Structure formats: C-alpha cells, structure tokens
Amino acid sequence: MKKRGLVKSIALLAVLAMSVTMFAGCGNKEAVTSASTTPETQAAQTTTVATDATATGLKGDFEVQIFVGGYGDTWWKAMLEGFKSENPELNIITNMGPKVNEQMKTRWLSDNPPDFVYCDGAEGITSAFATDGKLMDLKDFFDNTKAADGKSIREHLIPGVLQQINGGEYFAPYIFNAMALFNDEKVLKDNGLAPPQNFDEFLAAGEVLKGKNIALLNYPGIYPTYLHQAFIQPALVAEGGKQLLEDVMTGKTGVYTSEPYKNVINKIATIAQKGYVQKGITALNHTQSQMEWLNRKAAFIANGLWVENEMKKDIPTDFVMQYNAAAMRSPGQKVSLMGTGVANAIAANAKNPEAAKAFMAYIYRDESVKKFIEISGAPTVYKVDTTGINIASTMVKSCLAVLADPEVQIVSTQEIYVPELQKMMEDQLTSIVLGKMTVDQFCANLEKEAARVAASKK
Numbered sequence: 521m522k523k524r525g526l527v528k529s530i531a532l533l534a535v536l537a538m539s540v541t542m543f544a545g546c547g548n549k550e551a552v553t554s555a556s557t558t559p560e561t562q563a564a565q566t567t568t569v570a571t572d573a574t575a576t577g578l579k580g581d582f583e584v585q586i587f588v589g590g591y592g593d594t595w596w597k598a599m600l601e602g603f604k605s606e607n608p609e610l611n612i613i614t615n616m617g618p619k620v621n622e623q624m625k626t627r628w629l630s631d632n633p634p635d636f637v638y639c640d641g642a643e644g645i646t647s648a649f650a651t652d653g654k655l656m657d658l659k660d661f662f663d664n665t666k667a668a669d670g671k672s673i674r675e676h677l678i679p680g681v682l683q684q685i686n687g688g689e690y691f692a693p694y695i696f697n698a699m700a701l702f703n704d705e706k707v708l709k710d711n712g713l714a715p716p717q718n719f720d721e722f723l724a725a726g727e728v729l730k731g732k733n734i735a736l737l738n739y740p741g742i743y744p745t746y747l748h749q750a751f752i753q754p755a756l757v758a759e760g761g762k763q764l765l766e767d768v769m770t771g772k773t774g775v776y777t778s779e780p781y782k783n784v785i786n787k788i789a790t791i792a793q794k795g796y797v798q799k800g801i802t803a804l805n806h807t808q809s810q811m812e813w814l815n816r817k818a819a820f821i822a823n824g825l826w827v828e829n830e831m832k833k834d835i836p837t838d839f840v841m842q843y844n845a846a847a848m849r850s851p852g853q854k855v856s857l858m859g860t861g862v863a864n865a866i867a868a869n870a871k872n873p874e875a876a877k878a879f880m881a882y883i884y885r886d887e888s889v890k891k892f893i894e895i896s897g898a899p900t901v902y903k904v905d906t907t908g909i910n911i912a913s914t915m916v917k918s919c920l921a922v923l924a925d926p927e928v929q930i931v932s933t934q935e936i937y938v939p940e941l942q943k944m945m946e947d948q949l950t951s952i953v954l955g956k957m958t959v960d961q962f963c964a965n966l967e968k969e970a971a972r973v974a975a976s977k978k
Contacts, residue, residue, distance in 0.1 A: 577607075578607040578609070578610045578872075578874065578875050578878060579607075579609045579610060580610065580611065580871075580872050580875070581611045581613055581871065581872060582610050582611065582612050582613065582635055582636075582872045582875035582876065582879070583612075583613040583614075583615065583634035583635050583636070583871070583872075584600070584612070584613070584614055584615065584616075584634055584635065584636045584637070584638075584879070585615045585616075585620055585621070585624050585633075585634040585636070585637040585638065586614065586615070586616040586620065586637075586638045587616075587617075587618070587620055587621055587638055587640045587641030587644060588616055588617050588618050588620070589618060589640060589641055589826075589830075590824075590826035590827070590829060590830030591640070591695070591826055591829075591830075591896050591898065592829070592895075592896065593616055594895050594896075595891060595892050595895040595896055596616065596638070598891060598895070599879075599882065599883050599888060599891075600612055600614060602882070602888075603878075603879050603882050606882075607875070607878075610875060613634075615634060618641070620641075621641050621642060621643040621644045621645075622642070622643045625643060628645075628649070628654060631654075631869060633654065633867040633869070633870070634867065634870075635866065635867055635870040635871060635872050635873065635875060635876040636864065636865075636866055636867075636870075636876045636879055636880065637864065637865050637866075637867065638864050639691060639862070639863045639864060639865050640862050645865055647683075647685055647690075647936050648939075649690075649865075650685045650686075650688065650690035650691070651685060651686065653868055654867065654868055654869075655690040655691075655865045655866065655867065655868055656690065656865070656866040656867065656868050656870065656873065656876075657688035657689060657690060658689050658690060658691075658692055658865075658866065658880075659688065659689045661673065661692070661877055661880065661881075662674040662677075662682065662689060662692075665877070665880075665881050665884070667884070667885070667886070668885070668886060673881070673884050673902075676884070676902050676903050676904070677693065677901050677902060677903070678696065678859075678861075678901045678903065680859075680932035680933075680934075681693045681696075681859070681860070681861040681901045681932055682934075683934050683936075684934050685936075690865060691861075691863035691864070691865055692863050692864045692865065692880055692884075693860075693861025693862065693863045693901045694861065694862060694863060694864060694883070694892075694900060694901060694902065695861060695862035695892075695898050695899070695900060695901070696859065696860075696861060696898070696899040696900055696901045697824060697825060697859070697860050697861070697862055698825065698845075698857040698858065698859045698860070698923070698930065699746070699749045699750035699753070699754075699822070699823065699824045699825075699858075700750055700754060700822075700843060700844060700845040700848075700857060700922075701737075701750060701751065701820045701821065701822055701823075701843075701844040701845070701847055701848070702813075702820065702821050702823055702827060702841060702842065702843055702844065702915065703715065703819050703820045703821075703841075703842050703844055704813075704816060704819065704839050704840060704841060704842075705840035705841075705842050705914070706838055706839065706840050707729075707734065707816055707819045708725070708819060711728055711729060711732060711734070712728070713725050713728060713729075715842060715844055715846075715847075716844070716846065716847045717846045717847070718846060718847065718849055718850060718851045718853075719787055719847060719848060719849060719850050719851075720850075720851055721847070722736070722847040722848075723790065723791070723794070723796075725819065726791065726794060726796035727794070727796075729796075729819055730794075730795060730796060734816065734817070734818065734819055735796060735797060735798035735799070735801075735817060735818035735819070736791065736796035736797070736818065736819055736820060737791055737796055737797050737798065737818060737819075737820050737821075737822065738797075738798045738801055738809050738812055738813045738817070738818035738820065738821045738822075739751075739801060739809060739821060739822035739823070740804060740805055740806035740808075740809045740810075740823075741800075741801040741802035741803060741804050741809065741950070741953070742802065742803065742804065742805050743805070743806060744946040744947065744949040744950050744953075745946050746806070746822050746823060746824075747788070747822050747946075747949055747953075748945060748946050748949060749822075749824075749858075750822035750823060750824070751787075751788065751822050751848050752784060752785075752788070752945075752949070753765065753858045754845060754848045754849075754856050754857050754858060755784045755787060755848040755849065755856075756768060756780075756781070756784050757856035757857065757858055757929060757931055758848060758849035758850070758853040758854060758855070758856035758929070759780045759781075759783055759784050759850070759853065760780045761929070761931070762931040762933060764780055764781070765858065765931065765933060766933055766935045768781060769933070769935045769936065769937045769938070769942075770935055770937075770938060771938045771941050771966075771969075771970035771973060771974065772970075773970070773971070773974075774967070775970075776963045776964075776966035776967040776970060777963050777964065777967050781963065782959055782960075782963055783850070785952065785959050785962055785963065786959050787848070788949060788952050788953065789952050789958075789959050792952060792953045792954075792955060793955065797953055798812065798817055798818045801953070802950050802953060802954060806823075807831075809821065810823070810827060810830070810831050810834075811831075811834060814831060814834055814835055814836060814839060820844065820847070825843075825898065825899075825919065826898065827841075828841055828913060828915050828916075829896060829898075840914055841913070841914060841915035842914065842915055842918040843915055843916075843918045843919035843922060844918075845857050845922050845928070846922075854927060854928065854929040855922065855925070855927065855928045855929065856928070856929040856930070856931070857922075857928065857929070857930045857931075858930075858931060858932065858933075859930050859931065859932045860932065861901040864880060864883075866880065884902055886904050886905075889902050889904045890904060890909070893909055894909060938970070938973055940969060940973050941966060941969060941970055941973065944965065944966055944969050945966065948962050948965065948966070
C-alpha cells in the first residue's frame with residue numbers, strides 16, 4: 521500500500537492562508553443540549569429540491585445522505601439547489617439531519633443505499649463499507665473529471681489525502697482537518713500566562729490555573745476519540761513522526777510497550793494525576809463540554825477546527841479563541857499535526873451513478889469550493905485561489921500561523937487503525953483520566969490485544 525506524507529506545498533499554504541474562516545463541522549457527534557439551537561436538536565429531514573433552469577440531461581431520482589453537525593447545512597442546501605437548477609428534470613431526494621446516519625443504516629445493510637453520501641458523523645460511512653464492496657471506486661473519477669483549468673480533480677487535491685483501500689479510492693476528501701487544542705487567550709492573559717509552547721509549559725500553566733479553580737484541559741469525555749485525535753495523535757507525530765503513528769495504527773509488535781508510545785500516554789496520565797482535567801468531564805458530550813469551556817471552566821479544549829463556527833451563538837464577546845498545536849510536544853520536538861480530509865462517497869450500487877458523479881464534480885468546482893469556505897469557514901483539501909475572502913477570526917489567524925510555519929510537521933497517512941485496537945485505545949483513555957489504570961497496564965493491554973488480533977488473521 522503506497523503511503524505519502526501530507527506535503528505542505530505553497531499551494532496548500534495559499535489555500536489555508538486565504539480560505540480558512542473556520543471549520544464548522546462536527547464529525548462523530550450525538551444528540552446534545554446547548555444554550556442555543558444546534559443541528560443536533562433537529563430531526564433528519566427528507567425533502568425534494570425544486571428550482572427552475574435549463575436542463576443538462578440528468579433525469580430520474582437522485583438521492584443523497586447528508587449528516588448535519590457543526591459544519592451546518594447551509595452550504596449543502598445551496599449546492600443541491602444549484603445542481604437542481606442545472607438539472608431541472610432531476611428529482612433530488614435529500615435525507616439530511618443529525619441522526620441521518622443512524623436512520624439510513626438499514627438501507628445500507630439491505631443494499632438499498634442513497635446514491636451520494638457525506639461521510640461525517642456518528643454511525644457514518646467508514647472504510648469497512650469500502651472493503652465490503654458498498655462504495656464505488658472513484659479512481660477514474662479523480663483522473664478523468666476535469667476542472668475549469670483542464671487539470672484533473674486529482675491534481676487539485678492536496679497530496680496525501682486520497683486514501684487507498686485494497687488498491688481502490690472510495691472516498692472523495694473535501695474538508696481539511698487537523699485536530700489540536702484550543703484556548704481562550706483572555707483566560708491565559710488574566711492569569712499571567714502565555715500560550716504554552718511545549719508540554720512542560722502546559723503543565724506549568726495547569727498548576728497556576730488550578731489555584732484559580734480553572735481546569736487546564738477539557739474534552740468531550742463520552743467520546744474519548746476527541747482526546748485521542750486532538751492530543752494523542754499530534755503527540756505521537758512529535759515523538760516519532762509518521763512511522764510511530766502508523767505503527768500504532770496497525771498494531772506493530774512491540775510498539776505499545778515502547779518508550780516513545782509510553783511517553784505520549786504518560787502525558788495524559790500526568791495531567792490527570794495532577795488534577796488538571798476538568799472534573800466530571802467523562803460524562804459530558806461534545807456540546808456540553810464546549811459550553812463548559814466557553815464558560816471558562818477550563819482553559820483548553822481538545823477539539824476540531826469546526827468548534828468556533830458550531831458554537832458561534834454562545835461565544836462570549838470577550839472570548840478570544842486560539843489554536844494551539846504546540847502544547848502536546850516535549851521540549852525540543854517539532855510542533856506536529858496529523859492532517860485528514862472529511863470525505864464524500866458514492867454507493868457501489870447507486871441507482872443514479874451518473875447524477876452522483878456529476879454532483880460530486882459540481883461541488884469540486886472552484887465556485888463551489890469558494891462558497892463552502894465563505895459559508896462554513898473551513899479549509900478544503902481542494903486547492904483553489906480564494907483571494908478576497910476576509911478572515912476576521914483570531915482563532916483562524918492563529919491556526920494559519922501554525923500551518924504556514926515551515927518548521928511545523930504535518931503528516932497524513934493512508935493507513936487505517938485496526939478497529940479493535942483503536943476502540944481499546946480510546947476506551948482506556950477514559951480509565952487513565954479517571955485514575956483507574958496505570959500507563960503500564962494501558963500499554964500491556966494493547967500489546968496483548970494486538971497479538972490476539974494478529975493471531976486471529978493468520
């Protein structure tokens with residue numbers, strides 16, 4: 521399986537530096553309660569999009585499945601309406617909402633899926649769907665679908681984000697994501713603290729804040745994947761680069777009991793042992809934890825680039841949000857991130873595959889990408905000139921400073937986690953946070969499980 525690191529080219533930096541106004545989408549989300557109305561409080565909706573325009577030849581039913589989380593649904597509605605305007609004889613059936621993945625599960629299991637699917641959210645489309653033959657191989661689409669400049673879609677994507685599974689390319693990445701820590705600059709300044717640039721400074725900040733009854737770290741505790749993706753993965757890359765990350769993902773013999781891996785897990789254990797994690801955090805969902813953070817119960821939150829846009833109605837006027845990718849590294853290590861792309865896909869047995877591919881091409885148009893950036897504020901994996909988009913967010917500016925720094929190590933991988941090992945890693949993080957497991961036990965359990973999984977595949 522070919523693997524390529526995420527290349528931080530001039531084009532990538534240009535896209536990010538001019539396009540990010542904020543990640544607005546929550547993958548892996550659930551029903552929540554917030555001080556404001558959130559997409560999670562809405563029911564999934566099935567609608568038919570109708571507008572008038574000139575036909576381009578597409579007819580029949582075209583069905584889509586779109587999860588609605590922090591990225592919202594405004595852009596999707598605009599895309600579907602625009603696509604309909606070009607294909608007025610096409611009947612677009614839209615399944616959209618925060619619970620849509622769960623509601624559509626039986627459709628996928630019974631081989632009666634929608635044509636097009638946005639692969640975000642809890643209970644969503646995973647690599648297992650590709651290996652089970654439920655998704656279309658998009659290799660030809662990436663190679664043969666041309667942008668306005670005559671280049672293929674593939675040539676417009678940031679190198680390294682196209683994931684290969686058994687030689688096929690089943691996911692069409694769209695949104696660029698690099699999870700990390702976020703903080704309120706005001707909380708730090710009010711307590712005489714600068715943004716920590718390494719883990720030692722992070723711990724020192726925790727001690728000062730503890731004396732003010734402010735927790736150092738918050739994360740959506742009932743979903744430890746946030747802590748794993750926003751803290752553990754960047755720390756792994758800082759500790760041992762792409763190789764360590766991939767060894768951990770694939771369960772290479774000895775990796776979990778190795779010193780580099782233990783060093784990373786020990787960071788979470790140390791934060792917990794010192795009492796720097798917000799009390800009761802393991803019982804909170806993503807919106808509850810984010811509200812606690814906005815209420816300044818904690819200085820930092822492990823989260824994704826969508827958090828500002830998702831919570832924009834609840835952010836205090838004096839809250840100065842910043843992106844921090846440095847606090848997870850040990851002194852002397854590089855600031856490091858794992859870059860990924862949130863993707864779309866087409867069902868292998870789509871009833872209207874031509875419409876599905878045409879819609880996918882439509883959302884990859886330059887004007888569609890720019891509209892996504894304008895509406896959601898998120899950076900994309902599709903390289904496009906976004907000159908003229910105003911960036912007002914201090915958080916986005918701090919993120920751009922990190923992404924534009926040539927010393928920052930950003931990697932991507934085409935490896936995927938061994939599911940049993942990923943689940944154990946994330947479940948055991950909760951035990952570490954609660955003080956119910958030692959680092960040695962955490963690592964030994966994983967090593968034992970890795971051996972069991974490997975033996976079962978022989």
